[in-house]
Amino acid sequence: xxxxxxxxxxxxxTIWTWLALFALLPNAMVLVASVLERGQxxxxxxxxxxxxxxxLLDPLYLSVLLDSLYLAALTTVxxxxxxxxxxxxLAQAPARRRALLLLLVIIPFWTSSLVRTYAMVILLKxxxxxxxxxxxxxxxxxxxxxxxxxxxxxxxxxxxxxPFMILPLYAALEKLDRRLIxxxxxxxxxxxxxxxxxxxxLTLPGIIAGAMLTFLPALGMFYVADLLGGAKTxxxxxxxxxQFLAARDWxxxxxxxxxxxxxxxxxxxxxxxSSRRANRGALP
Amino acid sequence: MxxxxxxxxRNVSKAYERHTVLRNINLQxxxxxxxxxxxxxxxxxxxxxxxxxxxxxxDSGEILIAGRDMRALPPEQRHINTVFQSYALFxxxxxxxxxxxxxxxxxxxxxxxxxxxxxxxxxVKLEDYSAxxxxxxxxxxxxxxxxxxxxxxxxxxxxxxxxxxALDYKLRKAMxxxxxxxxxxxxxxxxxxxxxxxxxxxxxxxxxxxxAGRIEQxxxxxxxYETPENLFVARFVGEINTLFGRVVAVDPPYYDICVHERxxxxxxxxxxxxxxxxxxxxxxxDLRIWREHxxxxxxxxxxxxxxVEDVVYKGSTVDLIIRLDNGDRLSTTQFFNEDDQAxxxxxxxxxxxxxxxxxxxxxxxxxxxx
Amino acid sequence: MxxxxxARIAYLLLIYGFLYLPILVLVVYxxxxxxxxxxxxxxxxxxxxxxxxDPDLWxxxxxxxxxxxxxxxxxxxxxxxxxxxxYRYRFFGKxxxxxxxxxxxxxxxxxMGIALLIxxxxxxxxxxxxxxxxxxxxxxxxxxxxxVLSRISGFDRYLIEAAKDLGASEFQTFRRVLLxxxxxxxxxxxxxxxxxxxxxxMVSFFVTGPSFEILPLKIYSMVRLGVTPEINALCTxxxxxxxxxxxxxxxxxxxxxx
Numbered sequence: 001x002x003x004x005x006x007x008x009x010x011x012x013x014t015i016w017t018w019l020a021l022f023a024l025l026p027n028a029m030v031l032v033a034s035v036l037e038r039g040q041x042x043x044x045x046x047x048x049x050x051x052x053x054x055x056l057l058d059p060l061y062l063s064v065l066l067d068s069l070y071l072a073a074l075t076t077v078x079x080x081x082x083x084x085x086x087x088x089x090l091a092q093a094p095a096r097r098r099a100l101l102l103l104l105v106i107i108p109f110w111t112s113s114l115v116r117t118y119a120m121v122i123l124l125k126x127x128x129x130x131x132x133x134x135x136x137x138x139x140x141x142x143x144x145x146x147x148x149x150x151x152x153x154x155x156x157x158x159x160x161x162x163p164f165m166i167l168p169l170y171a172a173l174e175k176l177d178r179r180l181i182x183x184x185x186x187x188x189x190x191x192x193x194x195x196x197x198x199x200x201x202l203t204l205p206g207i208i209a210g211a212m213l214t215f216l217p218a219l220g221m222f223y224v225a226d227l228l229g230g231a232k233t234x235x236x237x238x239x240x241x242x243q244f245l246a247a248r249d250w251x252x253x254x255x256x257x258x259x260x261x262x263x264x265x266x267x268x269x270x271x272x273x274s275s276r277r278a279n280r281g282a283l284p
Numbered sequence: 285m286x287x288x289x290x291x292x293x294r295n296v297s298k299a300y301e302r303h304t305v306l307r308n309i310n311l312q313x314x315x316x317x318x319x320x321x322x323x324x325x326x327x328x329x330x331x332x333x334x335x336x337x338x339x340x341x342x343d344s345g346e347i348l349i350a351g352r353d354m355r356a357l358p359p360e361q362r363h364i365n366t367v368f369q370s371y372a373l374f375x376x377x378x379x380x381x382x383x384x385x386x387x388x389x390x391x392x393x394x395x396x397x398x399x400x401x402x403x404x405x406x407x408v409k410l411e412d413y414s415a416x417x418x419x420x421x422x423x424x425x426x427x428x429x430x431x432x433x434x435x436x437x438x439x440x441x442x443x444x445x446x447x448x449x450a451l452d453y454k455l456r457k458a459m460x461x462x463x464x465x466x467x468x469x470x471x472x473x474x475x476x477x478x479x480x481x482x483x484x485x486x487x488x489x490x491x492x493x494x495x496a497g498r499i500e501q502x503x504x505x506x507x508x509y510e511t512p513e514n515l516f517v518a519r520f521v522g523e524i525n526t527l528f529g530r531v532v533a534v535d536p537p538y539y540d541i542c543v544h545e546r547x548x549x550x551x552x553x554x555x556x557x558x559x560x561x562x563x564x565x566x567x568x569x570d571l572r573i574w575r576e577h578x579x580x581x582x583x584x585x586x587x588x589x590x591x592v593e594d595v596v597y598k599g600s601t602v603d604l605i606i607r608l609d610n611g612d613r614l615s616t617t618q619f620f621n622e623d624d625q626a627x628x629x630x631x632x633x634x635x636x637x638x639x640x641x642x643x644x645x646x647x648x649x650x651x652x653x654x
Numbered sequence: 655m656x657x658x659x660x661a662r663i664a665y666l667l668l669i670y671g672f673l674y675l676p677i678l679v680l681v682v683y684x685x686x687x688x689x690x691x692x693x694x695x696x697x698x699x700x701x702x703x704x705x706x707x708d709p710d711l712w713x714x715x716x717x718x719x720x721x722x723x724x725x726x727x728x729x730x731x732x733x734x735x736x737x738x739x740x741y742r743y744r745f746f747g748k749x750x751x752x753x754x755x756x757x758x759x760x761x762x763x764x765x766m767g768i769a770l771l772i773x774x775x776x777x778x779x780x781x782x783x784x785x786x787x788x789x790x791x792x793x794x795x796x797x798x799x800x801x802v803l804s805r806i807s808g809f810d811r812y813l814i815e816a817a818k819d820l821g822a823s824e825f826q827t828f829r830r831v832l833l834x835x836x837x838x839x840x841x842x843x844x845x846x847x848x849x850x851x852x853x854x855x856m857v858s859f860f861v862t863g864p865s866f867e868i869l870p871l872k873i874y875s876m877v878r879l880g881v882t883p884e885i886n887a888l889c890t891x892x893x894x895x896x897x898x899x900x901x902x903x904x905x906x907x908x909x910x911x912x
Contacts, residue, residue: 007824008743011735015751015795018732022792023758026769033772043775086669089662101666103904108673110846110900112853114870115889118877119676122683125881129679162673212760220764223855223874237764237856244768244860254772257765264760339815359818372816375809376834385830386820437820 027261034254043250052255061239065256068236071150072218075157079165079214080207082158087169091176102170109163117224120156121147124228148230156228157218164213172206205275212267219260236260289348290315290473291336291441296345298331305331307497309345313441313475318467320476322484323494324520329477333443336475337366350440365434366443369450371426373418379405379429380414386437404436405429407466424455431466441473448483460487481521485509493517510646511553515653518565525571525614527564528652531556541649544588544610552649561652570646571616573604573632574639587639590614592632602630606640614640677893684886701887711872711888718852718869721783725790726847732791733798733847734840738832740799741806742814759796763856766793771860781863789861790851797850798843801907805839838906845903849896 034052039045055061090101108116123129124146131143146152176199184194200207222237236256243253289312298306305328313319321329334340335347338359347354354362365386373382383401392400405411408428418426427447434442444463448456464487467474478484484491485505492502493516501508501517512518515526529548533540537551541562556562574587593613594605606614618630632638687698705711739745740752758766770792774785813835817827833840855870862868869892876885 005743005824007735007828008739008745011739012743012745012751014732015736015739016747018792018795019751019754019758022770022773022788023754026773027765029772029776030765030769082669085665089666099908103901104670105673106904107897107900108677110849110853111677111896112855112870112892114853114855114874114877115680115892116677118873118881118885118889119680121877122679122881122886123676159672159676162669216760216762220762220856222764227877240764240768241859244771250772253768257768260762260765264757264762264765268757268760337815337819339818359815360821360823364819366816366819368810368812368816370810370812372810372812374813374816374831374835385817385822389821389826433820 030254030257030261033251034258036251038249038251043248049251052249052251055252056255056259064234064239065236067234068219068239071154071157071235072215075154075161075218076165076211076215078154078158079162080169080210083162083165083169083210084207087166087173090166090170091173105163105166105170109167113160113221114223116160117156117227120152120159121227124152124155147228150229150234153225153229153234156224157221160221160224161214161217164217165210168206168209168213169203170206172203172209176202202278205271205278208267208271208274212264212271215267216260216264219263288314290350291475292346292348293332293335294346294348296332296335296342296347298328298335298340298343305497306335306342309497309499311492311499311502313473316471316473318464318474318476318487318489320478320484320488320491321494322478322481322491322520324479327494328497329479329494330445333366333445333475333477336362336441337364337443338362363440364443365437365439365441366445367427367430367434367447369446371418371430371447373426373429373433375418377417378414379410379416379418379421382418382429383414383433383436385433390437400436404432407435407469408432423451424459427451427459431463435466435470435472439472441475442467444474444476446477446479449478449480456483463487485521493520495520511648512565512650515563515565515650518648518650523568523615525566525568525616527566527612529562529564529649531558531560531562534558539649544608544612546586546588548586548644550647550649551645554649554651556649556651563650563652565648565650566614566642566646568603568615568617569619570642571606571614572641572643573606573616573618574641576637576639579639584639587641590638590640592634592636592638594634595632602632604632606638608640616640680886681890681893684883684890686883686886689883701883702891704884705887705891714867714869714872717783717866721786721790721868722848722851725787725794725851726844728787729791729794729847730798730840730844733795733843734802734836736795737799737802737806738828738836740803755796755799758793759800763793763854767857767860770857774861780865781861782866786858786862786866786868789857790854793854793857794847794850797846798840801843801846802836802839805836805907809835842903842906845899845906849899849903852892852895 033044035048035050037045037047037049037051056065090098090105093101121128125131126143126145126147128146130146131140134140135143180198180202181194184198189197219235220237220240222235222241225232225234225238236259240253240256240260243249243256291311291313293309293311296306296309297304305326309328309332311332321332323329331340335342336349336354338354338357338361342355349362349364374385377385380401383404384397387397387400402411402414405414408431410425410428410432413421413425413429418429421429427450430447447463448459451459460483463474463476476484476487485508488505490503491505491508493500493508495516501513503511508517508521512521512524518524527543529541529543531539532542532547534556536555537553538549539552539556540547540549541564543564550564574584579587588608590606590608592604593607596603596605600620602618602620604616604618606616608614620630684701685697685699686694687700688695736751736755740748766789770785770789771781774781774788779785813831814827817831822830853870855874858868858871859874862871869888873885873888873892876882876888
């Protein structure tokens with residue numbers, strides 16, 4: 001049989017080779033690099049140390065880390081609060097109109113986040129559209145400092161990442177069997193109970209998937225912090241970039257990156273658990 | 285060794301991992317015959333088709349098609365075609381191109397191709413639909429395209445894997461008749477897989493009843509229904525009542541059997557010894573119900589006293605659930621019979637006392653199985 | 655009832671407004687005949703003309719188009735084969751491969767960027783065209799796999815057997831059944847890969863060098879210096895490319911061959 005399936009061996013061989021070489025190997029190298037010492041003229045010196053991980057807990061870096069986690073968490077929560085009702089309404093829209101409504105979310109999903117962040121700059125500039133409008137309306141007498149503030153960064157990240165939250169939520173809500181809600185009504189559950197005990201648990205995988213697609217990039221998107229937050233190092237992403245391109249401390253940058261990978265693994269585990277629970281005892 | 289069998293399976297066994305699906309199957313299929321593999325799901329019937337088509341390899345045994353050993357031959361080189369349960373029509377091709385798929389691969393081109401495909405479509409009454417896509421056809425029409433796509437290759441054998449199971453009842457009945465006519469007209473050997481016993485009985489020349497990887501019985505529909513060789517076949521092919529008995533006197537082919545404290549003299553092709561335990565199998569339509577006032581006392585002495593437990597009106601028949609006084613439950617089918625004054629009135633009531641016996645010689649006696 | 659309906663529509667409009675208003679403003683101002691102020695001074699093509707007249711920009715745009723075309727093509731070939739293999743065959747490590755594809759898709763760009771940077775540096779590969787190409791192929795593959803796999807999973811699983819049953823060889827089955835049925839998804843995968851490559855900032859940021867500049871990074875360095883009408887025009891062009899690619903890709907993915 002094997003000789004009759006050359007295609008199988010070529011296809012499987014190619015993809016495995018590629019992923020091993022350009023996905024597994026580089027990430028393994030990051031892990032290794034994170035426990036090496038900083039080199040003199042090389043980027044690394046081949047000696048084991050946990051110094052880089054200890055430095056992540058240094059107050060200077062820890063505050064960046066915690067700030068970044070806070071910003072990312074806030075972005076994720078905001079996207080969820082805005083996105084969930086939106087995705088719900090989308091899933092309930094009549095099938096004919098739904099395709100178009102969905103397309104209007106898919107387009108920004110694929111659109112360059114850099115371009116969209118730049119569009120945000122235009123709005124928020126000192127002489128940007130929002131200030132001009134507020135001045136024109138006479139609500140303010142001098143322009144507000146909107147750009148280069150923390151709220152600007154949060155707004156920018158929400159703007160860039162909202163589609164990444166909406167699409168998985170929509171996928172989960174669209175799959176939701178309407179009969180389950182009717183059954184819950186029939187059994188005497190109120191609207192709040194249904195939402196809390198039926199809809200939320202069944203769409204939890206979608207919520208976690210959306211959180212994953214929002215939270216992780218929100219830690220890394222250094223250009224959003226650059227363009228909207230000014231020169232301050234605000235995100236883990238900026239920290240990592242600076243270690244690799246400015247400070248040239250690759251082991252430390254690798255340790256920060258390994259931490260992101262660890263967070264991703266944690267979220268994926270949560271996703272796996274929740275989707276198992278949501279699917280258990282559903283349809284055969 | 286020469287035989288008139290177009291397909292022959294010799295000691296074929298097959299297992300998936302540790303789960304055995306076929307055990308030592310021996311089967312000969314005659315040229316031009318309509319053979320049905322009948323059995324519950326998981327009995328191995330579909331696996332036989334897949335072995336014949338070449339999608340699976342047997343673990344042991346031989347598979348001969350037209351006298352040639354097929355084991356090394358991939359599906360595309362076998363002169364056999366399949367009608368899939370889900371039809372498996374190519375969604376990106378028109379009906380015409382679906383049917384033309386096989387002939388094209390054989391190098392048929394131009395007017396020949398046109399003629400062959402249209403002839404096949406005409407056969408299934410779909411010549412007007414050749415430009416459509418499968419997605420634009422009804423289930424029944426898709427089914428016909430699948431058949432046309434297979435028979436256009438003029439296969440030695442056509443394999444049909446539960447081809448009617450996706451159709452609704454009426455369409456299924458109509459397609460059963462059409463398929464049978466088509467098979468007669470083409471003279472192609474059909475091997476048909478189904479779990480529907482009625483379908484198997486009404487269409488086939490021979491039926492192989494399968495269970496747990498074995499062929500339990502191979503015979504004509506009549507043999508299968510009227511003289512099942514074991515309890516599984518008897519119970520799978522239609523509804524049947526089982527009475528327990530013990531042989532008390534032997535006079536082959538006649539046996540005196542004690543059933544519920546009554547001795548009945550019955551004929552059997554099996555050999556029993558005195559004291560053997562047996563099952564007496566009776567189809568519901570072979571049971572006779574006597575109402576309390578019917579028959580003489582003398583007649584009544586040989587009948588089994590019982591009570592009506594439930595009455596199910598079914599239009600052309602009335603089904604009664606009868607509880608014998610010793611506790612056995614029997615199900616009977618009573619036909620409205622306008623010529624017979626005695627039974628014309630079938631207004632049985634639950635709880636009504638009755639007497640039961642059956643038309644002797646219509647029963648089947650089998651050794652008791654635990 | 656109608657109040658509820660109005661509230662729903664208002665909410666949807668609000669969010670769509672949030673998603674589209676900034677982009678709309680960007681596009682409108684790319685045609686504004688004023689260099690410094692946001693005041694509308696009338697329609698002009700000047701900024702687009704300025705872009706066309708900039709030979710450096712042309713080179714950078716061509717670089718990007720080249721990388722996007724090549725990486726999308728290679729990723730499509732590898733990704734399509736992988737999806738077909740994942741659908742059709744059982745093989746060692748299949749579950750792991752499936753998982754790896756999804757992990758790769760979820761990996762934050764910055765993590766992938768520095769991981770590839772470390773790899774390329776260790777192999778002493780000079781950062782530029784080749785490293786960029788390898789990186790873009792890598793992050794595009796999962797999107798092709800998912801796009802093709804989701805279409806192929808919708809097929810009747812006996813179609814391939816049906817083709818063989820009718821006499822098609824392994825190659826004929828691929829050529830006459832699998833490929834034509836997968837074509838829309840394959841093409842969509844290519845278009846999406848192209849878009850990803852054209853728009854990528856983060857991974858490219860780490861794996862390219864000064865020898866090979868590409869459009870997103872050029873835009874990034876321009877944008878850091880401030881808002882100009884030329885950038886507006888350039889961003890609008892980028893938006894146009896993405897929009898057309900995504901529209902075609904979505905139309906292809908929606909087509910179910912009926």
